Amino acid sequence: MSIRERLSGNEAVATAMRQIEPDVFAMFPITPSTEIPQYFAQYVADGKVDTEFICVESEHSAMSACLGAEAAGVRAVTATSSAGLSYMNEVLFVAASLRLPVVLAVSCRALTGPININHDYSDSLAERDSGFIQLYAENNQEVYDNYLMAHRIAEHPSVRLPLMVCEDGFITSHAIENIELEEDGAVKRFVGTYQPENYLLKEENPLAVGPYGVSAYYMEARVAQATAMMNAKKVILEVAKDFEETFGRHYGFFEEYRMEDAECAIVLMGSSAGTAKAAVDELRAEGVKAGVIKVRVFRPFPGEELAKALSPLKAVAVLDKSEGFSANGGPLFAETASMMINLDERPKMIDIVYGLGGRDFTVKAAKAVFERLLGIVKTGETGPVYSHMGQREAGE
16 A cells, blocks of 8 residues: 655655665765665664665765676665766676666766756766666656666566666755655565576576677677667566556656647656646647657667657657757757658657756746747748757847
């Protein structure tokens, strides 16, 4: 039976960790994820978990410790943000290549420079090609639920890949919301125990971890990784179905909001979806056929499914809360647009980079995006495909 509670996103993640009770938590603090290991350290001190809590000297070391633990055959977790995630960069690729299902909680925050501690996705999306599965949450309930599903997805025998559970720094990581927690026993039964097929301490099958990948084998290892990421799509949906049957809350690759007869839509991720939904409700009351698609799973990217959902529309705006510096738009637009290219019928598409470094995204701003989309529907002209929204102009 669900338990109603009021928690921040960080405490929701730490609570999920406590309920799952990982074998190892390796930590190094960085804003705004620091509360996660702080809460968990208290659980350790209070004897609520039997977890080896390791304080290391850097984020690089935190992920390295998790790799050692997973390679030895136990479940390992950590948390980070921003430059801390970047400092892990080398080891993220190692984790994925070694097929070690570490679960990493990321309170997403802008990358330096200039120095900024507020929210955007420049940190997590900079690691989009590291080989990690990536789940994004709109609110505290969703980040808690994503974490409950994370280990089962990552540890599945056909996947065995590390996974990031991403929340919005300060916006959801520190904001307190009403959420439904599940009972400890129910969570443990749902997640299950970690049972790796092969690991360093398995006497019956000695093996090496992290061998040198000579040219004769390197590409095969990469293809195996790519296959595992494709396999993750099926597993994500299977775990979500079991989650819904167990706890009653539904999740897919993305959420469609008022899309049944929409002519134009916004595609975006995270907490901004709530703002976009409010704008859609106002526009619907005015007779505008507007909708929202909130992407929950960025890796593996649900391109085929998203293209199918968008293909009947006349105009689509992809909102990127990360500047890709490609001179053509941000990462979410690149992924979405690439899957639309071969459709016989597809909407006009634009990309808008917004919200960088914590810049506000309001209902008024969302409605302005829809106003532009309605203009595209009327004239057939997109104007600039790649633009920014919310920045001050010169002289302001």
